[in-house]
Amino acid sequence: MGRQLTNIRFAICGPANLDVSHIKAPADLAGLPTVLCSPMLTWSLQHIHSGEKQAYTATGNIRLKVDDMSLLTEVIAGGIGVGFIPDYHAQPLLESGKIQHILPDWSNQARGCEMLYRDRENIPYRVRLFIDFMLQRFQGDDGVM
Template structure:
């Protein structure tokens, strides 16, 4: 009887020792996998190099990155860190602002942009829509007037990816509502042109979401601190 008890209990204690070892590693060693969710464009524009440089600095950490423009259930999919633009209401998650983004109106370089004097003139123009930004929320930078325009006629193309939106605008398929960080370099190069330059969207902020830092594995805390430091550097 004693020998049987010893055999069964020793296996249990070995398993408990293994769990303790795993927990010790999680808390004290920079290794393991971090599961991350981010919007497609933010992931490829702002975050890509940060992800790569972090991995180079911590060779025993792996990143599992899920890029999507859909608001996923981050609890059900067991995310460690989530990046979102605008919508940040998640119970029991901390949201840290990283960067403000403005959307501006653009057309291809051959379109006569001067024919659009006010957002009401957009009704007569073709449009390219990028979900979920189907309503173009505009603010006048000079007098703070606001105007929400939802294209309903002349929609030539609907998609959910900023790079394709910009290419469609550049090809002349219609006016598009494009993030300033993406559009302004192309405007400066003459590839597209700014429509209604006195108007832009209200600031939409890119946030990083994560759980209470006191209970995070070391690898996740290191990642959070790394991202915050990179955005503080500009």
């Protein structure tokens, strides 16, 4: 069984002190210090209002490659460079001012986040409680920053 919980979007974020006033489109990201996270080496972007799609691949000034989203988020907050991070990692740091949202009108297409479990019959009570908790936690969450 699968139950849809939320949609996950990724955001282009950078250190709070980085001057990004000249960044107006994804191509303007070229040359900025960048942190990449495998396997998302190419950022599939879509403009939220126009629907225009672009793919951005950093080719120069790559400061670090990681394979962990938490580490990616920490090094961006630490000032290493810009990166493409999930909204659930970005939101608390954006609210606290530790990072900034770059090109807020550009994001990835929403990815569904589902909870999977074996079946509806004979579910242990603790699993049923967990399913109910998760459904309540994500109720009405559209995953948009």
